[in-house]
Amino acid sequence: MSTRREAVRQTLSESSGFRSAQDLYADLRADGSKIGLTTVYRALQALSDSGEIDVLRNDDGEAVYRACGTETHHHHLVCRVCGTAVEIEGPTVESWAAETGAKHGFTDVTHTVEVFGTCPRCSS
Incomplete structure (x- = not known):
């Protein structure tokens, strides 16, 4: 797993509830990461495809993400x-x-x- 994908996974696992890609991106940047928003989206897609995270659409239709509690x-x-x-x-x-x-x-x-x-x- 790439270090950027691992950073996204780690940030998500430390979060409570579902988070948007923009929220995760802001958290990563605030912590000094040089990660780009496109990379955050790619990492979230890969983590979702592998079943490591949950993704859903909120009432506004925005995709939000959360670390899976169960497999x-x-x-x-x-x-x-x-x-x-x-x-x-x-x-x-x-x-x-x-x-x-x-x-x-x-x-x-x-x-x-x-x-x-x-x-x-x-x-x-």
């Missing part, structure tokens, strides 16, 4: 106020996706499901 397939329940995320399993969603794909003759079906709400801390 198994999962979904997220995300607070739209503070960004806190909880990894959740969705066996009903898994069955539905597989059945829907099979019903229409599709193979190698994948899916992305993210659930947004307001966490207890932000609700009070």
